[in-house]
């Protein structure tokens with residue numbers, strides 16, 4: 460998209476997650492990336508800036524990005540968002556079994572997507588890039604020349620590949636296949652500041668933690 464984009468970064472929750480608001484300044488429609496922890500603050504921030512949230516773009520199913528049950532602790536997230544505003548939850552189709560297990564979201568709340576799909580937020584186009592590795596359905600969002608990378612890519616490292624569902628070989632393929640062509644793009648925007656574990660391409664999966 461040529462022209463201005465509404466873009467705001469919010470650091471929310473005890474795990475140093477970054478939540479993003481992306482919007483079209485012409486139509487004042489916005490999407491939230493990874494609504495979690497403090498949904499009230501996310502919606503209020505958008506509204507105070509003059510935007511209405513119509514979509515939750517989810518990078519992957521982990522509850523600190525989606526909401527839901529995390530080791531017995533309930534984290535507010537997508538379910539609370541759509542109870543508050545008329546939004547749909549966009550997540551890669553490979554994450555669906557986890558989505559329904561961890562959250563109270565129904566099939567009609569969710570729009571399953573795959574790599575290459577696009578969604579419009581007003582006049583703003585967001586392209587979904589499937590980058591498995593951290594989870595099977597991890598995805599990044601390409602907005603103009605900027606990439607919102609979730610837990611796939613951090614500054615100086617990639618996301619963890621030692622969690623249940625992670626796969627280091629998939630992560631290596633995602634990073635080399637996608638980031639090669641993307642390398643000339645201007646910026647990558649991480650999803651969380653949580654410390655990450657580097658894994659060589661040949662690393663095998665370690666025990667779940």
Ligand SMILES: [Zn+2]
Nearest residue numbers: 519521593610
């Ligand atoms: Zn994660």
